């Protein structure tokens with residue numbers, strides 16, 4: 001630990017009125033002091049104010065006027081999903097600053113650097129590589145703390161991400177656009193390796209940052225347990241599966257918490273157009289935020305139980321259906337779904353729709369009953385994909401009417417089958433685990449010892465314990 005930098009940073013933060021929230025507070029905002037809570041709740045949720053750090057959790061009420069006891073979530077009606085299992089979707093768009101939960105991972109990855117003094121605000125720039133939401137989260141956290149930062153993301157990501165970044169960065173040169181789209185992560189690493197030559201750039205790479213894993217296991221996992229227990233009430237509902245699309249695999253780590261505490265199995269979702277885990281395949285797709293043509297270092301592969309493939313044709317088309325007047329009218333008038341429910345469908349972005357489709361596939365494959373629950377997550381909402389929606393609509397050659405809506409719903413939703421759904425055998429797990437060797441050991445210089453030690457659950461438990469033991473250090477830092 002570099003005490004002089006820690007003290008210098010504490011003084012800098014004090015001058016800006018920064019107080020760092022503890023892990024316990026982010027797991028349970030009832031622990032946040034009344035004084036802080038009152039201040040935060042009068043602020044705009046997107047204000048560039050460090051007090052908004054106290055909103056970086058799952059418990060923000062939809063109108064942001066208060067904190068809740070359980071995360072905002074939706075239990076999908078069975079008439080809609082066509083399966084009896086209860087699918088519980090936890091909503092990420094109520095996180096502050098970026099309307100996506102990746103801002104939590106960014107805080108969790110920066111935090112230890114502040115506490116041990118390895119990040120010196122007077123010299124360093126935080127570099128946030130991602131396919132979009134994590135780098136926005138990183139830029140947001142850096143900005144409200146008064147730290148310099150750089151975002152790296154592929155040029156083909158949604159325009160809404162770039163519009164947001166342009167408003168938040170100090171200088172447009174702090175947005176680095178790499179070649180390609182969603183699955184071009186190698187190009188992101190190349191840009192990081194170039195920037196790393198300058199020792200003042202601190203690369204906070206979500207794909208190999210174990211604190212990303214540990215943040216989600218500790219905070220997201222325990223938060224999702226609460227929404228499950230609320231839905232369960234006094235019934236004998238079982239939390240059978242946790243379903244999460246993987247980008248960096250951070251969000252997936254909530255599954256390790258749920259497995260430990262509720263005996264839940266873990267299903268990873270990827271795009272069938274880029275089936276890296278399922279078939280060691282490759283390709284392009286538009287489920288933005290996931291499926292990056294490699295196995296992230298922080299993916300606890302040996303603890304994963306299923307892989308489910310979902311097509312981006314389905315997510316693109318359902319995004320259109322859920323977010324147009326024609327689609328809403330079809331779902332309400334022709335399919336008879338409640339207006340209130342249909343009005344909530346825009347709370348699901350592309351990867352959220354993928355998680356929902358994957359949950360339905362699993363419920364069908366495993367023949368789940370009404371006593372079974374699937375816990376899943378909607379990382380962001382449709383508002384981040386309006387320009388993508390316009391592109392999908394164009395593909396219908398201007399004829400987008402009730403018949404088109406019926407075709408989309410029948411083909412992409414009602415006809416969901418159990419294809420591309422794999423229960424992982426020991427050999428499958430090893431095949432996926434070993435695939436990571438080429439990225440990490442051969443390409444990125446991870447030592448073979450570190451790579452191999454990830455086979456053991458105790459390796460992951462150690463990182464989790466490190467994370468949950470940060471609170472005394474956070475309190476000490478706040479009191480400096």
Ligand SMILES: Cc1ncc(COP(=O)(O)O)c(C=O)c1O
Pocket residue numbers: 102130131132133134206245246247248249250251252288289290349351352379380
């Ligand atoms: C929209 C969206 N969905 C899913 C993910 C995947 O989350 P994770 O990186 O935690 O695996 C991301 C990651 O940035 C994302 O932006």
